Amino acid sequence: MHSASGQDSSAPFIRSVGRALPPHYASQEQLIAAFRELWARRHFNLERLEDLHRNVQVGGRYLAMPIEAYPALVTFQQRNDAWIREATALSEVVVRQALEQAGLVPADVDHVFFVTVTGIATPSIEARLANRLRFREDLKRTPIFGLGCVAGAAGLARAADYLRAFPTHTALVVSAELCSLTLQREDLSIPNIIASGLFGDGAACAVLRGANAPGAKGPRVVASRSVFYPDSERIMGWDVVDSGFKVVLSAKVPQLVKDHIQGNVDGFLATQGLKRGDIRHWVAHTGGPKVLESFEEALELDKDALARSWASLREVGNLSSASVLFVLGETLEQVAAKPGDYGLMMAMGPGFCAEMVLLRW
Amino acid sequence: MAELELEVVAEIRRIAADELEWKGVVEPQHDLVRDLQLDSLGLTVLAVGLENRFRIRLSEEDAQGVRTVSDLAKLVVRRVASTARPPTEVRS
Numbered sequence: 001m002h003s004a005s006g007q008d009s010s011a012p013f014i015r016s017v018g019r020a021l022p023p024h025y026a027s028q029e030q031l032i033a034a035f036r037e038l039w040a041r042r043h044f045n046l047e048r049l050e051d052l053h054r055n056v057q058v059g060g061r062y063l064a065m066p067i068e069a070y071p072a073l074v075t076f077q078q079r080n081d082a083w084i085r086e087a088t089a090l091s092e093v094v095v096r097q098a099l100e101q102a103g104l105v106p107a108d109v110d111h112v113f114f115v116t117v118t119g120i121a122t123p124s125i126e127a128r129l130a131n132r133l134r135f136r137e138d139l140k141r142t143p144i145f146g147l148g149c150v151a152g153a154a155g156l157a158r159a160a161d162y163l164r165a166f167p168t169h170t171a172l173v174v175s176a177e178l179c180s181l182t183l184q185r186e187d188l189s190i191p192n193i194i195a196s197g198l199f200g201d202g203a204a205c206a207v208l209r210g211a212n213a214p215g216a217k218g219p220r221v222v223a224s225r226s227v228f229y230p231d232s233e234r235i236m237g238w239d240v241v242d243s244g245f246k247v248v249l250s251a252k253v254p255q256l257v258k259d260h261i262q263g264n265v266d267g268f269l270a271t272q273g274l275k276r277g278d279i280r281h282w283v284a285h286t287g288g289p290k291v292l293e294s295f296e297e298a299l300e301l302d303k304d305a306l307a308r309s310w311a312s313l314r315e316v317g318n319l320s321s322a323s324v325l326f327v328l329g330e331t332l333e334q335v336a337a338k339p340g341d342y343g344l345m346m347a348m349g350p351g352f353c354a355e356m357v358l359l360r361w
Numbered sequence: 362m363a364e365l366e367l368e369v370v371a372e373i374r375r376i377a378a379d380e381l382e383w384k385g386v387v388e389p390q391h392d393l394v395r396d397l398q399l400d401s402l403g404l405t406v407l408a409v410g411l412e413n414r415f416r417i418r419l420s421e422e423d424a425q426g427v428r429t430v431s432d433l434a435k436l437v438v439r440r441v442a443s444t445a446r447p448p449t450e451v452r453s
Contacts, residue, residue, distance in 0.1 A: 045412045045419075052405070189380065190406045234382070251402030 011220035012163035012171075014156075014359070015207040017329030018098030020090050021062035021316060022178075022201050028053060028060050034067055035196065042188040052190070053197035057289045058317040061200035064090075064178040071185065076244040079181045083119030087176040087203070088128045094205040095129060095174060102207040103215070106133040110169035111140040113159050115151035115321050117238075117350075118177045118245070125176060148236065149285055150349025151175065151321035152204070156328075157224035157357050159208050167210035176203040177320040182238075182245045191249040198288055200317030204325035219332070219343065222358040225268040229256065232352035253287065256352060257294035265299060265344065268356050274342065281343035281359070282306055283331050285324040286313040295346065308334070321349075337361040365441060369411065369434040376410040389431035397430075407433075415441050 026034070032053050039049050064086040065073075073079045091114075099105060112135070114126040121128070124143035129135070147154050152175050159171040179199035184192060209216040229235075235252055238245040269275060276299060284295050286309045296306060308330050312323060319326060324347045331343065343359035370389055377383035381403050393399050399407065408419050411433070417440040427433050 043409060043413055044416050045409065048405075048409060048412070048418075190402065190409055194402070249402075251400040255400070 008220075008222060010164055010167060010211045011222050011360070012160045012167075012211060013209045013213075013216040013218045013220055014328070014332070015104075015209050015216065015218045016098045016101035017207075017325055017332060018094035018096070018101065018205040019322075019326050019329050020093040020097065020203050022064045022086065022090060024063040024066050026060055026063055026067050028058055028197070030067065031061065031197070035193075038185060039188060039193065049193055052194055055289070056194070056198045056317075057314060058198060058200070059314050061180065061317045062202065063180045064201045065180070070180070070183070073181070074243070076242065079244050080119050080121075083178050083181045084121045084125070084128075086178055086181070087116065087119055087121075087125050088132070090178075090203040091125055091129055091174050091176045091205070092132050094203045095133060095172060098172070098205040098207045102209075104170065104207065106135045108170050109135055109139060109172055110166065111142065111159070111162055111171040112174060113142045113144060113155045113171065114174045114176075115144045115147060115155040116176050117146060117148045117151065117320055118179055118182050120145060126174060129174070146350070147321065148349035149287060149318070149320045149323065150347045150351070150353055150355050152324040153224075153285070153345045153347035153355040153357050154226065154349075155321065156206055156208070156221065156325070156345070157226070157355055159206075160221035160224060160357075163208055163210040167212040169210050170213055171208045173206040173208065173325070174203070175205070175320075175322040175325055177201065177322045179318075179320055182247075184241075184243060184246050186243070187246055192247050195247045195249055198318050200319055202316060202319040202322045202326065204322040204329065206325055206328065219337070219359040219361045222360045223268075223272055224355065224357045225264075225271075227260070227264050227354040227356070229260065229352045229354075232256070235350070235352040237350040253348070253352075254290035254294040257291055257348065258298050261295060261346070261354065262298045264354060265346070265356060268358070269344075272358060274358075276300070278342050279344045280341045281331055281335055281337060282309075283324060283328050283343055283345040283359075284309045285347035286310075286318050286327065287348065288318060289313070291348070321347075323347075363438065366434045366438050369415070369437045370430060372411060372414050373407065373430055373433065376407055380406050380410060387430060389429065389434065391430045392428055393430065393433065411437050417441055417444055
């Protein structure tokens with residue numbers, strides 16, 4: 001239950017958001033060329049598949065591995081071992097970056113929420129980071145697997161919940177998503193071909209500080225709301241198969257957004273005494289062009305309200321849970337927000353579900 | 362109904378069951394969107410499956426007059442007839 005108002009003195013602060021992309025860039029045309037031979041094994045009309053890749057409006061992706069290294073990754077173990085190695089390395093980069101921006105050091109951190117849906121590790125990635133970064137021995141760790149694209153917003157909301165209970169503490173939300181390492185090359189189904197055109201790799205880390213932490217400043221997390229859509233389990237997710245994660249992706253996602261998001265947003269904002277017109281900064285997950293269009297249409301947004309989300313989609317693709325944190329980071333750094341401005345983060349993911357996070361500068 | 366048209370309907374039934382998780386029956390008079398509940402992705406999966414099976418290309422323009430399973434089967438039959446490769450060379 002969230003009933004905080006914009007004046008709530010217990011609302012935690014977002015101090016910084018670090019972001020990093022892996023070094024191996026491939027343009028969409030390079031990726032299409034790499035996939036073409038594979039597609040031709042089963043499919044006759046390759047132009048149709050190329051169009052599917054181009055229609056997602058992604059210019060290219062940054063990949064965890066060089067493009068020529070992927071065919072050798074055949075088993076789940078090979079993919080997941082690569083994932084553990086690269087996710088740990090990229091997570092270290094974003095945590096160091098975010099802490100530096102916040103003027104903090106690893107020993108200042110009380111709790112790390114680590115979110116991902118693209119690989120599994122035990123000990124989990126934040127434990128491996130503890131050894132690299134030397135977090136304190138009493139660090140609390142909450143690894144979250146399975147929320148998918150919604151986990152950037154949901155992880156931030158759960159960290160804010162925690163900081164209301166421990167208002168002097170500092171929490172990190174670390175998201176590492178290496179979607180390219182989940183790709184099932186032998187899965188030549190249309191949903192997998194679309195996913196291979198849309199999803200990219202990246203990591204992000206948000207630093208949040210409780211209301212009573214020394215030197216806390218930045219936009220506050222005023223409130224959040226989770227929304228679960230019953231009986232929609234096959235809209236999005238993984239079928240876990242011997243070779244790893246096989247994508248489940250329905251074209252119903254944009255329609256779900258159109259059908260529900262206006263009521264969800266209006267209902268949530270009403271609990272805070274707000275209306276859509278009160279929101280100055282929209283921070284939307286870059287689900288894909290149809291999802292962003294659905295947000296714009298259902299919420300009756302100005303054409304440039306989601307400009308940062310569109311730009312992120314074009315530049316790096318859908319980074320799953322990291323995407324909304326990328327857009328949040330760019331909002332913090334690029335927007336001349338005034339004190340009192342409201343912002344709304346929105347993301348959706350497997351369940352099917354949504355998470356909304358109300359920010360106030 | 363011609364033999365090839367029956368073969369196309371059978372292939373539509375296979376794609377619906379195997380690739381689209383459709384558990385109901387598929388009859389020629391069924392509306393693709395209303396009765397089989399196909400969305401844009403489902404229609405693409407169906408089109409790609411038929412292109413692969415019958416070695417044809419279906420376009421956006423082709424889809425204009427297609428509403429039912431029967432309409433789609435007839436379109437595929439016309440496409441097969443208009444391609445150089447005879448249907449006897451079709452491979453799955």
